[in-house]
Amino acid sequence: MELSGSALRELLELSLEQLELFLSELPNQDAWNDDQAVQAARSVMEPIPERGRPAESVLRQFFSTAVPVGLNTTGPGYLAYVPGGGLPQAAVADLLAGITNRFVGIWSAAPAVAQIEATVIRWFCDLIGYAGTAGGFLTSGGSLANLSAIVTARRIRAGEDFRQALIYTSNQAHHSVLKAAVLAGFPVENVRNIATDERWRVRPDALAAQLDRDRKAGGRPLMIVAHAGTTNTGAVDDLDALAELADRERLWLHADAAYGGFFMLTERGRQCLSGLARADSVTLDPHKSLFLPYGTGCLLVRDQQHLRQAHAMDGDYLPTLSDDPEFVDFSQISPELSRDFRALRIWLPIQLHGVAPFRRLLDEKLDLARFAAAELRALDAELVDTLEIVAEPQLSILAFRLRRKGMDREANNRLNRRFLDSINAPRRVYLNSTMLDGRLVIRICVLSFRTHLDRVRECLELIRRAARTLAE
Numbered sequence: 270m271e272l273s274g275s276a277l278r279e280l281l282e283l284s285l286e287q288l289e290l291f292l293s294e295l296p297n298q299d300a301w302n303d304d305q306a307v308q309a310a311r312s313v314m315e316p317i318p319e320r321g322r323p324a325e326s327v328l329r330q331f332f333s334t335a336v337p338v339g340l341n342t343t344g345p346g347y348l349a350y351v352p353g354g355g356l357p358q359a360a361v362a363d364l365l366a367g368i369t370n371r372f373v374g375i376w377s378a379a380p381a382v383a384q385i386e387a388t389v390i391r392w393f394c395d396l397i398g399y400a401g402t403a404g405g406f407l408t409s410g411g412s413l414a415n416l417s418a419i420v421t422a423r424r425i426r427a428g429e430d431f432r433q434a435l436i437y438t439s440n441q442a443h444h445s446v447l448k449a450a451v452l453a454g455f456p457v458e459n460v461r462n463i464a465t466d467e468r469w470r471v472r473p474d475a476l477a478a479q480l481d482r483d484r485k486a487g488g489r490p491l492m493i494v495a496h497a498g499t500t501n502t503g504a505v506d507d508l509d510a511l512a513e514l515a516d517r518e519r520l521w522l523h524a525d526a527a528y529g530g531f532f533m534l535t536e537r538g539r540q541c542l543s544g545l546a547r548a549d550s551v552t553l554d555p556h557k558s559l560f561l562p563y564g565t566g567c568l569l570v571r572d573q574q575h576l577r578q579a580h581a582m583d584g585d586y587l588p589t590l591s592d593d594p595e596f597v598d599f600s601q602i603s604p605e606l607s608r609d610f611r612a613l614r615i616w617l618p619i620q621l622h623g624v625a626p627f628r629r630l631l632d633e634k635l636d637l638a639r640f641a642a643a644e645l646r647a648l649d650a651e652l653v654d655t656l657e658i659v660a661e662p663q664l665s666i667l668a669f670r671l672r673r674k675g676m677d678r679e680a681n682n683r684l685n686r687r688f689l690d691s692i693n694a695p696r697r698v699y700l701n702s703t704m705l706d707g708r709l710v711i712r713i714c715v716l717s718f719r720t721h722l723d724r725v726r727e728c729l730e731l732i733r734r735a736a737r738t739l740a741e
């Protein structure tokens with residue numbers, strides 16, 4: 270199974286040929302494609318092969334059959350959900366990490382390699398404003414970071430019997446918050462979805478009132494999960510107000526900054542996310558606003574000792590654990606033991622380019638979202654009251670819909686579904702919808718490092734054309 274140097278080179282060159290072609294064609298590839306989706310999926314159903322086949326044939330099957338169907342999450346036209354694009358530099362890091370295959374779960378097994386991960390965590394702590402006592406670890410994504418945050422808060426603050434412990438979040442929370450709570454053992458009804466204001470931010474007064482009601486009824490409030498950028502509209506909760514409330518009520522404050530967190534690199538982002546460092550824990554998702562390929566999330570905790578208290582376990586067969594506070598055994602502060610060396614995906618691109626281009630690109634996304642909102646307002650003026658911006662960009666997400674006087678909600682939702690389908694039909698962009706107060710709205714999330722003004726203009730032109738057609 271060991272590849273000779275030349276065999277490895279040959280395999281890499283064949284892969285590179287395919288990758289170069291894939292990347293050079295990205296701007297012209299469809300933003301989504303559901304043609305032959307079922308056939309494509311069925312074509313890769315097969316029993317385990319006893320013998321191998323030539324690399325060309327395997328790569329062809331992957332690139333020609335599997336990759337082209339579905340959403341083109343890598344391309345510049347992907348403006349749905351929360352894109353990132355996937356920096357190729359990070360994929361090179363995966364190759365290096367995979368071949369060197371170091372074990373980073375325990376510091377002594379790879380002291381300097383594990384330290385690279387600890388250094389990346391330190392960079393992130395500095396970025397959000399956490400002091401030297403903070404710590405954290407890389408996860409596979411935001412959902413798992415939210416799960417570990419809730420488990421940590423539960424272990425530190427709620428004790429063994431947490432059935433009465435209550436979690437407060439907004440009615441705009443990402444579904445991973447409820448999922449995490451349920452997986453962490455809380456009954457569904459222990460998660461309170463609090464009302465939001467006209468900008469889709471949780472209302473601290475409504476939260477305080479619910480806390481009051483719950484305490485009077487004998488409930489045990491445990492934690493608040495705030496959002497530093499909701500998935501629906503990019504709404505950023507008033508983190509300072511929630512931190513004050515959490516302090517007063519002695520609650521753990523977790524901030525889900527999976528989408529918004531890395532905007533802390535920008536001046537406008539820092540203003541918008543003021544108070545983030547006051548949270549007890551923060552979810553970040555480098556595979557969103559740091560443009561990495563899927564598979565890299567992060568949980569930071571203001572007091573690293575809390576992570577240790579929640580996770581530390583020893584086993585007789587393990588290598589020696591570090592007792593030096595300068596270093597960290599990641600398996601002792603997180604749920605995983607063996608796992609991939611995720612930090613290289615972050616470390617390598619930042620070492621190669623510095624952080625400045627990330628900052629610049631995130632600033633560009635803020636500009637593009639504002640530009641899109643201004644153009645939609647102009648379109649509304651042109652078409653006279655037909656287009657409503659339901660959520661102005663707080664970061665790089667906005668939401669809008671067509672409105673018609675006298676049209677009932679269901680008919681209006683159907684109209685907006687047709688609007689969305691006709692914007693997406695030419696396959697130059699892919700937008701998605703969500704529901705806000707029972708109304709179907711269309712979202713634009715500008716976040717991929719590959720999305721620039723040209724594609725946003727094209728998107729706006731498609732919106733204009735679809736709106737005009739539906740207005741006739």
Ligand SMILES: Cc1ncc(COP(=O)(O)O)c(C=O)c1O
Pocket residue numbers: 350351409410411412413415443445498499500525526527528554566
């Ligand atoms: C606000 C927010 N939280 C959590 C998540 C879940 O992150 P992941 O998909 O990395 O598990 C998302 C994903 O879009 C998100 O937008």
